[in-house]
Amino acid sequence: MKLREAITSHLKTYRNVETNASSILITSGAQQALHLIIQFLLKPGDSVAIYIKHRIKMVFLNPIFQNPTGTTMSYERRKKVLEISTQYGIAIVEDDPYSVTGYDNEPIRSLKSMDQDGSVLYISSLSKIISSGLRIGWIVGPQAVIQRLTDAKQQIDFGHPNYPQWIAAQLLSSEGFETHFQHLRIGLKRKRDITLHALQSAFKDNIEYGIPSGGIHLWCKLKEVLNEQHLFKECVKNGIVFAPGSTLGSNDRYMRFTYSRVDDHMIEEGIRRFAEVIKPIE
Numbered sequence: 001m002k003l004r005e006a007i008t009s010h011l012k013t014y015r016n017v018e019t020n021a022s023s024i025l026i027t028s029g030a031q032q033a034l035h036l037i038i039q040f041l042l043k044p045g046d047s048v049a050i051y052i053k054h055r056i057k058m059v060f061l062n063p064i065f066q067n068p069t070g071t072t073m074s075y076e077r078r079k080k081v082l083e084i085s086t087q088y089g090i091a092i093v094e095d096d097p098y099s100v101t102g103y104d105n106e107p108i109r110s111l112k113s114m115d116q117d118g119s120v121l122y123i124s125s126l127s128k129i130i131s132s133g134l135r136i137g138w139i140v141g142p143q144a145v146i147q148r149l150t151d152a153k154q155q156i157d158f159g160h161p162n163y164p165q166w167i168a169a170q171l172l173s174s175e176g177f178e179t180h181f182q183h184l185r186i187g188l189k190r191k192r193d194i195t196l197h198a199l200q201s202a203f204k205d206n207i208e209y210g211i212p213s214g215g216i217h218l219w220c221k222l223k224e225v226l227n228e229q230h231l232f233k234e235c236v237k238n239g240i241v242f243a244p245g246s247t248l249g250s251n252d253r254y255m256r257f258t259y260s261r262v263d264d265h266m267i268e269e270g271i272r273r274f275a276e277v278i279k280p281i282e
Helices: 002-017 027-039 075-088 143-157 162-173 176-204 230-239 265-282
Strands: 024-027 058-061 092-094 120-125 137-140 207-209 215-220 254-258
Touching: 002 024, 002 137, 024 027, 024 143, 027 058, 027 092, 027 120, 027 137, 058 075, 120 162, 120 230, 137 143, 137 162, 162 176, 176 207, 176 215, 176 265, 230 265
Parallel strands: 058 092, 092 120
Antiparallel strands: 024 137, 120 137, 207 215, 215 254
């Protein structure tokens, strides 16, 4: 209960989401939250996409600093999505791991913070903002849905361990939490800028990219078509890892760089090695 109360306060302070402890389910990270929703709120044959020929049951969205593109859905589009959801009775699952990382400190309203009808199930975690090893996530939603998912979770893992919950509650309630956020935003913005500068220096006009205003990902497009599988293997040999576009629903001109865990002084070297791998392939 203490952790759920701490999350309630955190959501109100940092994410403009009004809720209460009984409307929150603690999960083993965001991945388990998604698993529970898919496994126990959907059934075979349900459509989780926008196809006119199917009766849509649910829509999954990552509207703020989206993975992999880093883009943010406009406020007007968020409003329209909620209107459509209410009109047609379509549930929305909002995955929001990054909204508190906005580099300019300007709050961005999540779909859940705009939700007047209880149609949004809101998922987040501490993995991206505290530690990937602290497997604490949560689902916020209508109490009836949360109770159903709570019963399902009990069948899977008999409840969440107490010690990680205690650590998470202490962190969320700590006076230093806001300072941590400030350092996190400043550090991520610096890493983004180093990455952008390195890419521009190495590739000039041969690469395109958006400039994310938060989050941890940079989505890039190479102007030349390359053998993606060969490129990835050669990069790994040279100590570089990126996410190929084909693994993220795009094509072999696109790729995602994640800069959050790389030491600042290694970013430029990593981009330089990446450029050197590409030149022989071209």
